[in-house]
Amino acid sequence: MSLLDVESLDARYGLLRAVRDVSFSCDEGDILALVGANGAGKTTLLRSIAGVHAPHAGRIVFDGAEISALRPARRVRLGIAMVPEGRRLFGSMTVEDNLRVASMHARPGPWTIDSVVDAFPQLKPKLKSLAGQLSGGQQQGTAIARALMTNPRLLLLDEISLGLSPIAVDQVYASLQRLVAMRTTIVLVEQDLGRALRFSSRVICMLEGGIPLRGKSHEISREAIMDAYFGLDRGEPGARH
Numbered sequence: 001m002s003l004l005d006v007e008s009l010d011a012r013y014g015l016l017r018a019v020r021d022v023s024f025s026c027d028e029g030d031i032l033a034l035v036g037a038n039g040a041g042k043t044t045l046l047r048s049i050a051g052v053h054a055p056h057a058g059r060i061v062f063d064g065a066e067i068s069a070l071r072p073a074r075r076v077r078l079g080i081a082m083v084p085e086g087r088r089l090f091g092s093m094t095v096e097d098n099l100r101v102a103s104m105h106a107r108p109g110p111w112t113i114d115s116v117v118d119a120f121p122q123l124k125p126k127l128k129s130l131a132g133q134l135s136g137g138q139q140q141g142t143a144i145a146r147a148l149m150t151n152p153r154l155l156l157l158d159e160i161s162l163g164l165s166p167i168a169v170d171q172v173y174a175s176l177q178r179l180v181a182m183r184t185t186i187v188l189v190e191q192d193l194g195r196a197l198r199f200s201s202r203v204i205c206m207l208e209g210g211i212p213l214r215g216k217s218h219e220i221s222r223e224a225i226m227d228a229y230f231g232l233d234r235g236e237p238g239a240r241h
């Protein structure tokens with residue numbers, strides 16, 4: 001049984017259909033990358049799974065139970081955590097307090113302040129610092145660590161590289177390898193296509209709210225993805241939908 005099933009999902013802002021009839025599944029331990037141009041609908045799809053955007057139609061099933069109508073906090077308790085674009089930390093609270101706040105809604109599981117600091121060692125000397133005073137990379141580490149404090153079974157990551165130096169991005173992804181080793185299921189939006197393909201097991205390319213292309217990350221070509229990004233169809237065979 002899949003951990004996550006998204007079935008014919010439609011998400012709108014007024015009349016704008018940001019996500020159109022999208023269906024896909026994720027098994028436990030999958031790393032699924034969502035790629036596509038700005039405005040393709042990736043963030044809206046993640047927000048719909050997390051419960052912060054109410055879909056217009058379709059179903060979201062998590063671990064066999066429909067969650068489409070559940071509030072975000074209920075989804076967190078079931079094991080869905082999202083790291084939003086822009087991180088949204090409590091800037092005037094310490095890193096440690098940011099982590100503790102998240103643990104108030106936690107499921108039982110392996111993640112504690114000690115274990116998240118092991119995974120994100122750059123946070124160790126910063127636990128008593130105000131989150132707003134950290135570097136971008138440290139803030140991103142804190143945002144992911146905060147999501148981990150809820151002990152998620154499914155982690156949704158939205159553009160975690162955005163605005164970070166290449167070294168900081170490398171550090172964040174190095175820490176994520178720990179989660180991969182623990183078989184955490186991850187759905188991530190990543191603009192850096194090369195990194196998205198290297199990190200993920202499967203890739204979904206979105207265009208204008210739909211999915212023109214999907215496949216295994218080690219099988220799919222960059223050319224096919226670039227074509228799907230821009231809506232080109234060169235008539236190649238593949239996993240088009």
Ligand code: ATP
Pocket residue numbers: 013016018036037038039040041042043044045
């Ligand atoms: P980006 O990389 O720019 O975040 P994206 O693929 O994540 O792009 P979304 O942010 O999901 O795409 O946007 C999908 C569509 O919905 C776009 O046309 C966008 O302009 C529109 N949209 C997104 N958020 C809102 C909003 N709060 N109100 C109205 N329209 C929105």
